[in-house]
Amino acid sequence: MHNNNKELTLSAPLSGPVLTLAKVPDPVFASGAMGDGIAIDPLNDTLHAPCAGVVVHVARTGHAVTLRADNGAELLLHLGLDTVELQGEGFSILVKEGARVSNGQPLLRYDLDKVAQQCKSLVSLMILTNSQDFQARPITLKSVKVGDPLLHIIRRQGSGAQAEVELSGEERVGHVRVAHRGGLHARPAALIRQTAQGFKSKSQLHFAGKSATCNSLIGLMGLAIGEQDDVQVTCQGPDAEAALQALLIALSTALAEDNHAAAPPPMNRHHRAAEAGVLHGVCAAPGLVAGPLFRLSAISLPVDAGHHDPLQQLQALDAALSVVRSEIDHTLCQAQKHRNTDEEAIFAAHLALLEDPALLDAAQASIEQGTAATHAWSQSIDAQCEVLQQLGSPLLAERANDLRDLKQRVLRALLGEAWHYDVPAGAIVAAHELTPSDLLQLSQQGVAGLCMAEGGATSHVAILARGKGLPCLVALGSALLDQEQGHAVVLDAEGGRLELVPTPERLAEVHQAQLDNQQRRALQQSQAHTPALTRDGVHIEVAANVASSAEAADAHANGADGVGLLRTEFLFVDRHTAPDEQEQRLAYQAVLDAMGDKPVIIRTIDVGGDKQLDYLPLPVEANPVLGLRGIRLAQLRPEILDQQLRALLHTSPLSRCRILLPMVTEVDELLHIRQRLDALCIELGVSERPELGVMIEVPAAALLAEQLAEHADFLSIGTNDLSQYTLAMDRDHAGLASRVDAMHPALLRLIAQTCAGAAVHDRWVGVCGALASDPLATPVLIGLGVSELSVSPVQIGEIKDRVRHLDAAQCRRISHDLLKLSSAGAVRHACHQHWPLS
Secondary structure, eight states: OOOTTSOEEEEOSSOBOEEOGGGSSOHHHHTTTTOEEEEEOOOSSEEEOSSSEEEEEEOTTSSEEEEEETTSOEEEEEOSBSGGGGTTTTEEEOSOTTOEEOTTOEEEEEOHHHHHHHSSBOOEEEEETTTTTEEEEESOOSOBOTTSEEEEEEEOTTTTOSOOOOOOSOEEEEEEEOOSTTSSOHHHHHHHHHHHHTSSSEEEEEETTEEEETTOHHHHHHTOOOTTOEEEEEEESTTHHHHHHHHHHHHHSOOOOTTOOOOOOOOOGGGSOOOTTEEEOEEEEOOEEEEEEEEOOOOOOOOOOOOOOHHHHHHHHHHHHHHHHHHHHHHHHHHHHTTOHHHHHHHHHHHHHHTOHHHHHHHHHHHHTTOOHHHHHHHHHHHHHHHHHHTTOHHHHHHHHHHHHHHHHHHHHHHTOOOOOSOOTTOEEEESOOOHHHHHHHHHTTOOEEEESSOOTTSHHHHHHHHHTOOEEEOOOGGGGGSOSSSEEEEETTTTEEESSOOHHHHHHHHHHHHHHHHHHHHHHHTTTSOEEOTTOOEEEEEEEESSHHHHHHHHHTTOSSEEEEETHHHHSSSSSOOOHHHHHHHHHHHHHHTTTOOEEEEOOOOBTTBOBTTBOOOOOSSGGGSSBTHHHHHHSHHHHHHHHHHHHTSSOGGGEEEEEOSOOSHHHHHHHHHHHHHHHHHHTOOSOOEEEEEEOSHHHHHTHHHHHHHOSEEEEOHHHHHHHHHTOOTTOTTTGGGOOTTSHHHHHHHHHHHHHHHHTTOEEEEOSGGGGOTTTHHHHHHHTOOEEEEOGGGHHHHHHHHHTOOHHHHHHHHHHHTTSSSHHHHHHHHHHHSOOO
């Protein structure tokens, strides 16, 4: 707790460049009318509390929150300029008025893309609204990350000590209609407050049975006065008449619009031309499918008679929560193994929700009153969903879906119900709203498509549906649930249409399109086990990226020519001690065995940076991606690499085992490990040394490819890291991820230079990054001289098929011209022209 006289340090509520108020493109904020403070141009999507305190006001439209710190300082946190006009669209408030928050606690989240497109500026403000009592001093004007120290707040001398001045004189009363766009939100309220402060009289606004004094910004915003609302103004004091006139003018004169065009209204399904037999919705995942419609209904509980034994019910709930936790843990492990980062993030959030005291305490309180665990859990979730729904934010309403997911899962565990829906493969599933775990279950059961009455295109279910390739429509309206079951419908997700009474011809057309697709896939699959040769006879090896022996077996069954990348981190993460040599040897041998007679490339451990190990404490780094990772960590802790090399040298046959070194930047690193490998071979009496390759994922390595190829047996390009290091853009950055495109001509030049350097010493070059799995890129990579592509196991048939339709000589001619283009977009456009995707 801060003592009233102590100074308070505020931490950055957002990440991004810091601006002084004078630089904010808004006259009200820039003039200091709202108070002292600082601004940030945000790069993240969540606003955090700058200090501990109490939430005293939440804007009706979700774009601003006011906190009172423990020393009495009042802070307005305002996201973006003119964001009130979005009417809450894209914002989700994570706290309630009156709530106590801790320093760093998330307060509001917003959809970066949606809000940025529709508001004047994302520049966000932290303003000290009671600047008459406190002073704000900036600590830094550089870029900050959430939590960095940003402002000192110091109490002004002698403030708060003066007694209230006795106000005499007649009270003046007036009425006025508020003209401000969006009503009395933070900026207009600040102008009213500033106007009132120019007079000695005490002024108040009265609206809908509530009153607020004009010198309190929170009080004014808390009245929730809308545009065109009628407000009463009262002033008392020596200059009451003048104050009243000034306030009436201030309330009835809208702020200058700064030529800011209003955002276009969001497309509403009710505005579409009504079409008989068609329901319109929003596309959450693309695709065109036909199949019988089946409805899923939620679990319904019988009435609870009450009077249960609280201890028994608490134990039942604990047991059910444990079951669900371990189920979600299993889902997380699978997602990590398959690098499904979206899926991982969604279910990690579910685990966090299961720990939420708001849910657990409410359920426990009901159980202690004699309620059954099923009903207590159900009610506690419903109450939280109600809160989220009431905030009027579409995004938060979508998050309520995650809570309902946990409601169903825990109820299933409590009721001991098996989790299998009575829905045939090939069906189109209709539901009020599906949850993420429903989706995983239905996807395993082989349904053809999904449609929901509610839901949003940015919901977690939508993200998962896209990842699973399941066509999905949301927001179709309640009419969806009135449809009879079992009859054939057409789901055209791109068109946003659910066709309820398709003609036989339409059904035949959609079935044919589905069949063509399946046949193409089946044909690709049937030829996946034969070599991939271009039309002019160049052999391209198509291998698989895997992270376990199970995935290797899957890859082998899918026709992989080998393993192009085994990530060994799966052995090292999520545990408290390092795997010993024996455990490593067995894991590597299992992958070799799963691949029959095919070669396996095993990358030495690439942790460090953002991947931390419990048993390997590393210094906290400002830029982990530029820090101790890959081979650099192996130099710092040689015993880890030694143990890994020993385990690899014990596998057999060594002729099929190839070793790959990550994050190499200079030839000495390679020579050092080459010597170490030779020494270990002598020590272990191994006569044959496995092939040793270098990952090209740092621009320095691509530029030195010729020197590296002299001492390496092969080179493998990791396009994911090479893109972010070349473009200086973090591929996990929400605002930049879409621009980190390995088809950028600068990347293609580095790939061309790598292939040319390797050719001098007659070494082969592979690509194991995401670019290898992109069929649009296949001709370019072949044209630049790549001879091995390592892709996700499901794509082997597709990429081999792509290779067989290409002419390598033509690929070479065209690819070198692509290096002269100006952007990734231009390269992709040219590829579509020269080598259209079927």
